[in-house]
Amino acid sequence: MFVSEALKVNNRNHLEIGGCDCVDLVEQYGTPLYVMDEGLIRKNCRTYKNAMDKYYSGNGLVLFASKAFCTMAMCKIAEQEGLGLDVVSGGELYTALKAGFPMDKVYFHGNNKMIEELELAIDHNIRRIVVDNKEELHHINKIASEKGKIVNISFRIKPGIDAHTHDFVQTGQIDSKFGVALENGEAFDIYETASKLSNVKVVGVHCHIGSQIFDLAPFELAAKVMISFIAEVKEKLGIEIEELNLGGGFGIKYIPEHDPIEYDHYIESVSKVVKGLCEDKRIKLPFIVMEPGRSIVASAGITLYKIGAVKDIKDVRKYVSVDGGMCDNPRYALYQSPYDAVLANRPDAIKSEKVTIAGKCCESGDLLAKDLLMPEIKVGDVLAVLATGAYNYSMSSNYNRIPRPPVVLVKDSKSRVIVKREDFDDIVRNDIIPEDL
Numbered sequence: 001m002f003v004s005e006a007l008k009v010n011n012r013n014h015l016e017i018g019g020c021d022c023v024d025l026v027e028q029y030g031t032p033l034y035v036m037d038e039g040l041i042r043k044n045c046r047t048y049k050n051a052m053d054k055y056y057s058g059n060g061l062v063l064f065a066s067k068a069f070c071t072m073a074m075c076k077i078a079e080q081e082g083l084g085l086d087v088v089s090g091g092e093l094y095t096a097l098k099a100g101f102p103m104d105k106v107y108f109h110g111n112n113k114m115i116e117e118l119e120l121a122i123d124h125n126i127r128r129i130v131v132d133n134k135e136e137l138h139h140i141n142k143i144a145s146e147k148g149k150i151v152n153i154s155f156r157i158k159p160g161i162d163a164h165t166h167d168f169v170q171t172g173q174i175d176s177k178f179g180v181a182l183e184n185g186e187a188f189d190i191y192e193t194a195s196k197l198s199n200v201k202v203v204g205v206h207c208h209i210g211s212q213i214f215d216l217a218p219f220e221l222a223a224k225v226m227i228s229f230i231a232e233v234k235e236k237l238g239i240e241i242e243e244l245n246l247g248g249g250f251g252i253k254y255i256p257e258h259d260p261i262e263y264d265h266y267i268e269s270v271s272k273v274v275k276g277l278c279e280d281k282r283i284k285l286p287f288i289v290m291e292p293g294r295s296i297v298a299s300a301g302i303t304l305y306k307i308g309a310v311k312d313i314k315d316v317r318k319y320v321s322v323d324g325g326m327c328d329n330p331r332y333a334l335y336q337s338p339y340d341a342v343l344a345n346r347p348d349a350i351k352s353e354k355v356t357i358a359g360k361c362c363e364s365g366d367l368l369a370k371d372l373l374m375p376e377i378k379v380g381d382v383l384a385v386l387a388t389g390a391y392n393y394s395m396s397s398n399y400n401r402i403p404r405p406p407v408v409l410v411k412d413s414k415s416r417v418i419v420k421r422e423d424f425d426d427i428v429r430n431d432i433i434p435e436d437l
C-alpha cells in the first residue's frame with residue numbers, strides 16, 4: 001500500500017512506523033518531525049553486508065555513505081551493523097569521531113579537501129583517503145611526510161559512464177568536477193606520479209557513477225572498465241591495485257512507479273562480473289568496496305507536518321501548505337524529485353483530488369510535491385511525506401531563519417530523539433552585533 005515497508009495502518013486507523021502511532025509522535029514531539037525506522041535501517045545494512053559475505057566470500061566492505069544522513073546515532077548503527085563509513089568533509093569525519101566510529105573503517109572523499117581536513121584524517125589514521133587530483137596527492141604526501149606516516153590512498157576515476165538517469169551513456173562524463181579521467185590518460189598519469197612518492201601507498205581505485213540508478217548494467221560496465229584499468233596499471237607500472245571501490249547510487253522507491261532492484265542483486269551481479277574478468281585478465285581478485293547511502297536510509301524515513309493554509313485557486317491549482325518545506329527537504333526545489341505523501345491521521349481516506357504541497361518558505365519554488373493525488377485535506381491534518389530518510393535532514397537549512405526539526409528514531413513502539421529540535425536561540429547563536437555598530 002505504501003512506498004516503504006516501514007509503514008502500516010494501525011487499529012486506530014493512523015499511520016504507524018516502527019510500532020509508533022504517527023499522530024502520537026506529533027503530539028509528543030511537535031511538527032515538522034523527521035522520523036526514522038531503526039529496524040528498516042538495520043535490515044538494509046544487513047542486506048548489503050550479507051550479500052558481500054554470500055556472493056564475494058566477505059572479501060569486501062560495505063560503507064554507509066554518511067552524507068545521506070550524517071548523525072552520531074546513525075554512525076553508531078552503521079558501526080554495530082559492521083559497515084564502514086564514507087565521509088566527504090571534516091564535519092562528517094568529526095561526527096564519526098565524536099560517535100566513536102572505528103577510524104580504520106572510514107573512507108574520505110571529496111573534490112577539494114582542505115589541508116585541515118586532510119590533517120584531521122591523517123592524524124586519526126583513517127583507512128583510506130580517496131584522492132581526487134594531483135594537487136591533493138602532493139598535499140597528502142607532504143602532510144604524511146611531516147608526520148612521519150605512510151598514507152593508504154586510492155584515486156577517484158571517471159570511468160566515462162553517465163548513469164544519473166534511467167538511461168545511461170558511456171560518454172560525456174569527462175565533464176565532471178570529480179576525479180581523474182581515463183580516456184585522456186590523466187588517471188594513468190596520477191598512478192605513475194603516486195608510485196614515485198614516498199609517503200603514500202596506492203592501494204585502490206574508486207568510481208561513483210551516479211545516484212538513484214535502477215539498472216544493473218551501468219554497475220557491471222563500471223566494474224568492467226575499472227578492472228581493465230587495474231590490469232593496465234599492473235602491466236605498465238607494475239603496481240598491483242588491491243581494492244576496487246564501486247561507489248553507491250542504488251535506486252529507491254520514492255513513488256509507486258519506481259521499481260528498484262533488490263539491493264543484494266547489485267553485489268551478486270558485480271561479484272560475478274569481477275570474478276569473470278579477473279580470471280580472464282589473470283589478476284588477483286580485488287577487495288570490493290560499495291558505498292550505498294540513499295538505499296540504506298531513504299525508505300526508513302518520513303517527515304510529519306501539520307497542514308496550515310489550504311488555498312483552492314479555482315480552475316488553476318489547489319495549494320496545501322505545511323509547517324516546513326524546502327528548509328527541511330530541498331530536494332523538490334533542487335531536482336523536482338517526486339515524493340509520495342499520506343494523511344497520517346486517516347491514511348486510508350480515498351484519494352480524490354490533485355493538490356500541490358507547498359512549504360512555508362518565502363519562495364514560489366518551495367514545494368514538496370506538485371499535483372499529487374490526495375484525499376481532501378483539511379487544516380490541522382497531519383501529513384506524512386514518505387521516503388525522506390536520505391538527503392533531507394542532511395541537506396536541511398535555516399533558510400528564513402526556520403529552526404531545523406528534530407529527528408526521532410523509532411523501534412519496537414519506542415521513540416527516542418537522536419537530533420534535538422532547534423530553537424530561536426540556535427538561530428541567533430553565531431550572530432554578533434559589533435560594539436561600534
Ligand SMILES: *Cc1c(COP(=O)(O)O)cnc(C)c1O
Nearest residue numbers: 065208211248249291292293294
Ligand atoms: C553520494 C555518494 C555515495 C552515495 O550515493 P547514494 O546515491 O546515496 O547511494 C557514495 N559514494 C560517493 C563517492 C558519493 O559521492
